[in-house]
């Protein structure tokens with residue numbers, strides 16, 4: 001297993017997280033294999049051909065070009081007729097980052113397209129570097145004579161045999177467009193004027209070979225008009241050694257193995273000076289968004305993040321607990337581990353993962369230096385993962401302070417960092433994407449480095465700040481980080497920042513209902529000497545200007561003159577692919593939003609709401625004093641309270657099925673009455689569930705039955721369908737009684753009960769997916785929408 005962090009961490013996500021929690025969705029455009037950007041097109045085929053044409057302008061003798069994204073500058077070349085290449089690059093563009101070059105994405109596209117079409121797993125490496133200009137022409141064209149084909153493939157490093165193999169592999173998918181090659185096929189003959197290479201143009205298989213050998217092929221580059229116009233290049237290539245090589249690819253497994261090698265080589269052709277990384281393989285354990293945040297005037301640090309556990313070989317159901325066992329900053333073992341809780345699951349083509357989230361408060365003095373992940377299995381076996389002996393390092397020398405940082409509507413970014421006493425003063429680094437001139441659809445990355453200015457001392461830390469102003473919509477895709485010496489805290493999304501910088505002296509994000517605003521403001525040492533110590537109300541506290549952003553929002557000359565103006569250290573127009581080791585967070589789309597918490601309640605999540613169809617209908621109020629405390633008090637006696645749009649508070653006893661979960665980062669508005677807490681956003685509700693009123697539900701024991709698991713169930717495929725009962729007061733024992741005599745019974749969607757003697761075809765899913773309470777018993781689970789919890793007779 002790889003050692004974390006690696007320069008390919010972002011690429012590994014793009015490769016593996018197709019769907020589910022933290023999904024990157026890279027595979028979406030080629031899933032299923034037949035997915036098309038338009039009629040008569042196959043995206044997967046276009047992705048693979050794009051890699052070929054990108055590589056084909058390279059020269060392995062001169063060590064120039066190759067897989068280098070030079071394609072973005074070659075769009076207008078006569079070799080690249082049609083819109084396919086531009087579509088592919090447009091789909092890829094959002095995945096470009098300072099960690100992942102466009103050439104890395106093009107390479108990953110070959111893996112993704114091939115795999116989505118049932119082909120072999122193509123090994124992918126990172127570290128590709130993007131070209132800054134187009135290459136020389138050199139793509140094989142159908143009219144070329146065999147001698148030219150041989151010279152061209154020789155230039156790519158493929159001999160005469162490999163030329164045949166590579167071309168056959170390339171033509172397993174897709175076809176030929178009449179508009180692009182009118183000399184090869186006639187108009188109006190093929191559906192959508194698209195002539196496919198074999199009868200399975202959306203399956204990565206050897207049909208292109210077998211149909212050719214069997215004489216049944218309809219490949220437009222073998223038979224038909226191309227013969228008379230001398231453009232039957234597949235015939236010319238395959239027949240160049242009297243079909244010896246192509247006959248060797250008749251076997252399906254041999255074909256797949258050969259194609260794996262041919263495609264891997266295609267994406268490993270790079271110019272001199274570029275060193276590719278190791279082949280990307282899934283981490284068994286991978287941390288995400290590790291974030292330290294200094295709290296309460298510096299005495300405590302909040303430590304949050306996610307741990308991804310590979311569940312391909314280790315079923316999620318076999319895991320009973322995931323913990324972080326950590327060492328403090330002196331290297332001494334901390335006595336209590338941090339427990340992470342299930343957050344969501346994700347899957348790729350060949351792997352599944354379960355994510356666990358954690359949030360813990362550490363003493364700022366002793367802090368943390370590294371951790372190991374301990375997985376306790378239901379079998380009581382424990383696994384300890386120490387990152388191949390290195391431990392998962394957490395650097396607390398310089399930390400990005402998300403709550404104190406902000407981005408206002410005018411595009412002004414203010415970033416606050418905390419640097420441990422004795423650390424050199426930090427720099428802010430901002431990476432922005434700049435559009436390039438048409439027709440180049442891939443943006444250029446530029447990075448600005450800004451020296452941060454001293455703000456105030458807080459405990460063992462010194463606060464620094466710096467500002468940067470974005471132009472246009474740059475902030476949407478900008479990424480920022482802070483670094484001091486060899487320490488850094490990087491890769492934060494500017495777009496996930498709040499528009500108000502909170503003061504560090506406001507209460508921590510986990511206040512207790514009893515701690516009144518007066519008490520907190522007087523107990524917590526002020527981070528800023530300008531704070532009026534006589535301020536006694538929460539409203540006063542939040543309106544006192546203690547941070548650079550607040551300073552700038554009022555344009556106070558007095559405060560700004562006290563602060564040194566940050567200076568621009570350097571600004572480079574082209575951001576080179578980073579080869580340095582990466583710091584403690586790893587996903588560019590995820591945010592660093594802390595997970596909300598409130599004593600006595602479980603954070604349920606960030607869910608949608610609408611004014612026409614309220615998620616919680618029992619009670620509601622809008623108040624400028626809105627906070628977790630005030631809303632919990634207002635909703636006392638109700639199972640849930642939810643806060644929205646800073647000022648709104650709603651109560652309810654059930655979470656309706658239409659309350660879809662959204663990323664926590666979407667519930668990012670500070671509460672009007674306590675800016676240290678997050679209170680939803682527009683039509684996004686931050687929901688908490690009472691732990692005292694209703695203890696966490698479970699699957700009850702039913703005598704004579706054993707709980708068998710949570711299954712997928714829907715109107716098309718019923719797991720159990722012999723008889724059923726719907727009841728607004730459904731309980732598990734009620735269902736067991738109703739199904740008496742049957743081998744199985746199952747509860748679904750809170751109020752449905754299904755019986756049967758056999759289990760229909762379905763998939764077992766993670767237990768947490770069956771987490772809707774029974775309509776008649778809030779202490780028990782009764783499946784969920786399209787999820788049935790099943791019991792089997794002993």
Ligand code: HEM
Nearest residue numbers: 045048049052140141142166167170174175176177180233
């Ligand atoms: C002698 C060598 C080759 C010649 C002359 C050739 C020529 C062509 C032509 C004319 C098309 C039709 C394109 C269109 O109309 O959109 C095509 C399609 C395609 N070629 Fe090749 N090709 C060669 C080798 C390769 C290789 C080595 C690959 C490897 C990746 C490859 C991958 C593809 C793919 C995936 C398509 C389907 C594109 C689609 O359906 O949109 N080709 N090729």
